[in-house]
Every structure is written in C-alpha cells, then in structure tokens.
Amino acid sequence: MAEIKEILPDFPSGPLSNYRKQASFDWRNMAVVIDTEERLKFKHAIWKAMEEDPTFTHSVKDKDSSLDEIRNRTFEKALKVREIIPDTGFDFRTRAETSSVLGQYDWSVSLRYAILQSFFSNAIRGAGTKGHYKYVEAAEKQQIYGCVCMTEIGHGTNIRGLRTKATYVPSTQKFILNTPDFQAAKCWAGNLGKTANFAYVMAQLYTPDGVCHGLHGFVVPIRDSQLNTLPGVIIGDMGPKAGLNGLDNGFMMFNNYEIPKESLLNKNGDVTAEGTYVSPFKDPSKKFGASLGNLSGARVAITSLCSASLCNAVTIAIRYSAIRKQFGNPGSNEEMPIIEYQLQQWRLFPHLSAAYVLKYFSSVLFDNLMSFALSQFDSDMNQEVRAAWGMEIHAVSSSAKPLAGWLAQTAIQDVREACGGHGYLQCAGISRLRDDNDAFLTFEGENNVLMQQTSNWLINLWNDSKREVIIQKSKLGSLTFLLKAEQRLNNTFQPGTVEALLKPKVILGIYKWLVCYLLRLTAEKYQTLLAASDQDNFLAKNESQVFFARTLSLAYIEHFMLETFHNQLCQRPGLPEDIKNVLNKLFLLYGLWSLEKQHLGTLYEGGYFKGPKPSKLIRNAILGLCEDLKPEAVALVDSIAPTDFVLNSVLGASDGQVYKRLEQAMSQYPDSFAKSSNWSEFASRLKSKL
Numbered sequence: 001m002a003e004i005k006e007i008l009p010d011f012p013s014g015p016l017s018n019y020r021k022q023a024s025f026d027w028r029n030m031a032v033v034i035d036t037e038e039r040l041k042f043k044h045a046i047w048k049a050m051e052e053d054p055t056f057t058h059s060v061k062d063k064d065s066s067l068d069e070i071r072n073r074t075f076e077k078a079l080k081v082r083e084i085i086p087d088t089g090f091d092f093r094t095r096a097e098t099s100s101v102l103g104q105y106d107w108s109v110s111l112r113y114a115i116l117q118s119f120f121s122n123a124i125r126g127a128g129t130k131g132h133y134k135y136v137e138a139a140e141k142q143q144i145y146g147c148v149c150m151t152e153i154g155h156g157t158n159i160r161g162l163r164t165k166a167t168y169v170p171s172t173q174k175f176i177l178n179t180p181d182f183q184a185a186k187c188w189a190g191n192l193g194k195t196a197n198f199a200y201v202m203a204q205l206y207t208p209d210g211v212c213h214g215l216h217g218f219v220v221p222i223r224d225s226q227l228n229t230l231p232g233v234i235i236g237d238m239g240p241k242a243g244l245n246g247l248d249n250g251f252m253m254f255n256n257y258e259i260p261k262e263s264l265l266n267k268n269g270d271v272t273a274e275g276t277y278v279s280p281f282k283d284p285s286k287k288f289g290a291s292l293g294n295l296s297g298a299r300v301a302i303t304s305l306c307s308a309s310l311c312n313a314v315t316i317a318i319r320y321s322a323i324r325k326q327f328g329n330p331g332s333n334e335e336m337p338i339i340e341y342q343l344q345q346w347r348l349f350p351h352l353s354a355a356y357v358l359k360y361f362s363s364v365l366f367d368n369l370m371s372f373a374l375s376q377f378d379s380d381m382n383q384e385v386r387a388a389w390g391m392e393i394h395a396v397s398s399s400a401k402p403l404a405g406w407l408a409q410t411a412i413q414d415v416r417e418a419c420g421g422h423g424y425l426q427c428a429g430i431s432r433l434r435d436d437n438d439a440f441l442t443f444e445g446e447n448n449v450l451m452q453q454t455s456n457w458l459i460n461l462w463n464d465s466k467r468e469v470i471i472q473k474s475k476l477g478s479l480t481f482l483l484k485a486e487q488r489l490n491n492t493f494q495p496g497t498v499e500a501l502l503k504p505k506v507i508l509g510i511y512k513w514l515v516c517y518l519l520r521l522t523a524e525k526y527q528t529l530l531a532a533s534d535q536d537n538f539l540a541k542n543e544s545q546v547f548f549a550r551t552l553s554l555a556y557i558e559h560f561m562l563e564t565f566h567n568q569l570c571q572r573p574g575l576p577e578d579i580k581n582v583l584n585k586l587f588l589l590y591g592l593w594s595l596e597k598q599h600l601g602t603l604y605e606g607g608y609f610k611g612p613k614p615s616k617l618i619r620n621a622i623l624g625l626c627e628d629l630k631p632e633a634v635a636l637v638d639s640i641a642p643t644d645f646v647l648n649s650v651l652g653a654s655d656g657q658v659y660k661r662l663e664q665a666m667s668q669y670p671d672s673f674a675k676s677s678n679w680s681e682f683a684s685r686l687k688s689k690l
C-alpha cells in the first residue's frame, strides 16, 4: 500500500475535502480494485514522464495555432511516447493500456501513436506472410511511418463496394494501382495527410484475364524518404475537422502506379508469376471475412478508449458540482453546492455508474480477447470451439463499441451542461473531449451498422436447433439469458417495494426477460418479412432494425455488461465490504437508469410490467440511489481520475481551486488584457460624445 500511496498521494486539503471525508470507502483501495496495481503503476509512470517532459507541456496557444503547427506538435509528442513507456517485459495486457493513458491527455496524440505503432503493423501482420514482417518491424521501430487506407470517398461502411483497382501484369511481375475517379479516392486515413510514407491499401485484385478476385491488402510506398509524394500517387490533406485536429487525415489517388508483386499481402490469396489466382479459401465469403482480419481487436480497444473519455468527463463535472454554489435554503445565508440538488445528481450520477461498469467491462473484454489471441497456439483447443469463441467476441464487441461510444458522448454533453457557462470554456476541457470522442462513433465500424452484426448473430442462434449446446459452450458467457428462454418469457415483475427491487438478481432478471422478448420478437418479425417478400433477406434485415434488432443489440450488451460487473467484480471473493457496497449501488443505478431511459415501453408492451407500480418503483429507486451516492461521488471520481496535468481542466482539478484556476486561465490567455489588434478601425467610428 505504501507504494500505491506514492502513486496516488493524498489530495491537498481544500474545497473538496468536505465531500471527500463523507465517503464510506477508501478511494485508493477502490482505485486498485477497479484498475489493478500494475496498471495504476504503468499509467502513472507515463503521466509523470509526460508532465516532466517539456514536449508535453500544454500550450495556451493551441487554440490559435495553425493546423500545421497543431499537427507538428502532436506528431512530435507521438514520436516521443516510445521513449517514456515503461518496460513491462512480456506483460502485453498492461502495455495495451497505452492508448487510453495517452488519450486521457490528448486523443490526437493517442491515435497518431496507435497508427504508427500498431494499427498499420497489425494490418500488415494480419494479412501478410513472412516476407512482409520487415514492414512490421520497421513500423514498430518507427523507421517507417504507416497509415491504413480502406475507406474511399464513395464507400465507407460498405467495404465490399471499394473500387481501387490492383491489376496484375505477368510481363513485369507488378501490380498496377488505379483510382477510377474521385469517388474511389482513399480517404480519412490518419497519418496520410502529411506524414505516412507507407500505406496498407485495400484494393480489388484483378488477374490478367480481367477477373476480379475481390478485396486484398497491399503494402504500398507512397512517399520518399524526404516525404515527397511518389510519382503516380496523389495525396491531399482533408483539412480541419470537428475534432482530432492533431491527426492528419488525408485522401489519396493512384494513377497507373506500379508496385512489386510482393506488395500483395498474400495470406488469404495470391497470384502466381504467370497470373493465376490461388487461395486457401474455396468459399469467397470466408476469404472476405478473413481478409478483413481481426476487426474485433480495434473495437474492443475503442470500448476501452470511450470508457477513458467517460472517466475524464465525470471527474470534471462531479468535482466542479461539489464546489460550485448556487442558491440556498430560504432563510440561510449559505449557498448550496449544486451537487446537493436532486436534479444535478440525477443528471450526473448515472454517468458515474456507467463509467465504473464500462471501465470494468472493457477491461474484462480485453483480457478475453488476449486469451482468444493466445489460444491459436494451443494445439489441444478444439477448432470449432475456438471459432465459436471468435464469433462471440465479434458479436459482443460489435455492440460494446457502439454502446461505449454513446455512453461517453451523452455523458460528455450532459457534463458540459451540468457545468453551466464555465463548462463551455475551452479551459474546462469538456468541448475538446466531446469533439474528439465523437469520431469513435463512426470509425472502426459505424455504430448503427455495426450493431447489426450482433443482432444477426443472435437471430441465427435463436433459430438454431442446437441452441442449448452453443450456450453451454459459450466462452464469454454472454448467452446465459437464453437458458430456459421460453420459461423465462412467462415471468412477470414481482417486487412490491423499492427494497425488493434493489436486488442484483431482480435487475438482471428484468434484463434477461427483456433480451429474450426482444430476440423472439425480432426473429419473428424477420421471418414474417422474409416470407412476405419472397425470401428477400436484404429487405427483411433492413425492415426489422428500428424498435427491433437495434434495441435487441443494445439490451443484450447492457445485460452482459451488468452481469459481468456483478458476477466478476461485485461478487469477487475477498472484496472489502465497504467497496462491495458502493460497487453494488453503482451496478443498481446503471441497470435501473438504462432500463428507465430506453426500455420501459417494451417492458409494458410485452406484459412484464403491469400498472403504474413498476415504473414508479424504478424511478423512486433511481432517486434513492442518487441520494445514497452523493457522499461517495467525489471519492468515486478520485479513484478513476487521471492526474491534474492530464485532465487539464480548470473545473476538474483535484485541489478544487476552481476560481483561482479560472482567474489564471483567463488572465494568461494571450492578449487577454490588450486592445484588439484592429482597435483603431473600431475606434474611428466612435462618434458619440456621451
């Protein structure tokens, strides 16, 4: 514990001390429980190194800097990261925290580093063979700068529609890359705009007989060592964006650009020297799936990144709410901190509960992904079981990433409003977080489309005669709700009091009924549409999304997150009682808040709820939990907050000196007290003699 105290020292006494003293648990113990000691050491070592290195000093001028300056500074920081990451030996799991740790400081730095260090090399490793590993090694040593080019101007979500062409020419043993028109230009790739000299490019592979063999990855040099664009390649910068402006997203076109045959990443398909196409896959759809590689990895990672954004947001708002005072009891001279208001609690504490549930869940999901990746070396592992495991991770991550993105995004907006006008200042650190986090909702699988992967999988399972066997074999355990589904669907809501409602089993029971109900309903809707449309699968899928498949995916992942949090954390043997108590309240609040917010209608529609009592009990329980969590809230954010340097918010610093910091920030703004540079022009119009 002494060592942890060095990493997490006591907070200075000040305006937040009063609320800190009210907590029923030890905030350091909670930090260790939710994060583990290794991860705390790792991230604080990085944050400390950043704080001590002038490269990472926050600049008050960032807002007024040119795009070029912002990007240069971001890239310099991204390059520096390698030097400050502590050596964790073979502990890859701890190292995987790097993106979140950097992102809590600045998402542009985090993403630039991730693309340089792993996004590009993972793409090459996933699709390439031994001869391509030299690119992986060079990228990881930062001897080349990579980017990943899948999206085109005309096609993003529909990857199969990509139109960049790679035609093999036997006489030269080269591929020729061509971009048919601007709509087929590669776009959005991070690091492409100004920096990358190599690209992973997805293109349709054509053999000399004119046959298209579908999408394949290529490793392509795009700039020379002086970062000049190579002849045959046109690269442009996409310009300012809503956020992430430290990242240079670019667009790229090819004009009869020749690359060697070996540029083809040939794990899933190759061409002979003469131009015959060969592939280990007979079924083209399986090859397509394999060529997209292990997409779950990035989605699981983004789930963690969104949870990191959420932690920053709730830290700012809850600390500020404990300090900010408005109004007071009539007759009293004292004004009340706004955290005392029921409305403020209800606006913020559910987001705090979501931060805890999501943080823990994303970490479990990451561990599972790591175990899955390692299982490829386990020769005793049954391949069918492994394939089912991969499918389950895919389904879970396809709804976890959207839910995490939305949870963070709505929380950040609520936090902005909950901090009033000062929350709108750039130095509050909220708008930056909102604009940057926003992109997570779109890249690595657009949220709404991605969730269809989960619902498709669930519907197939519902109709599978071997459903029970599949559920028993499920490695993650996300399908337990389906056990005895038909029986479960006859259940109805039983609790008659708030006390009876506030039991984990009851909340999970409501969710289990809900997911079964939505699954049966969606599967039936889909079958009806299929029958009515002469087996038009495309139409049936599209027409069963709203109120059906989309809600199903959401309810499924909410239930699994809650169940994981409860079974694996709240019920963990040896957990101190004080910690367990608070975690239990967070579990209950997240569950009830999510049900109330989006599922009451379905619960009444399906007959699980009857009469006014269930919704009244739920709403009373939410308010009661908010009141219970008030004395815990400041300590709860202390346990998940980054350091003040990293949070970089005048409203959210741990010393609570909001007004001192506001004064400093406003006074230090360049030219804060100077006249406008155009003052003489304005002054020349002043005619009044008043």
Ligand SMILES: Cc1cc2nc3c(=O)[nH]c(=O)nc-3n(C[C@H](O)[C@H](O)[C@H](O)COP(=O)(O)OP(=O)(O)OC[C@H]3O[C@@H](n4cnc5c(N)ncnc54)[C@H](O)[C@@H]3O)c2cc1C
Residues within 6 Å of the ligand: 148, 149, 150, 151, 154, 155, 156, 157, 158, 187, 188, 189, 190, 244, 249, 439, 442, 443, 444, 445, 446, 447, 448, 449
């Ligand atoms: C900051 C940022 C960084 C990025 N980095 C990269 C990168 O490094 N490399 C790269 O290749 N790409 C990158 N992208 C691109 C990103 O992957 C795409 O934007 C994403 O895949 C979505 O594609 P799109 O923009 O073409 O949207 P579209 O596919 O055009 O979608 C538009 C809307 O249509 C809806 N829609 C589409 N299909 C359906 C359907 N079947 N049913 C219902 N609704 C549907 C979607 O939900 C969405 O709301 C990045 C994007 C951003 C914003």
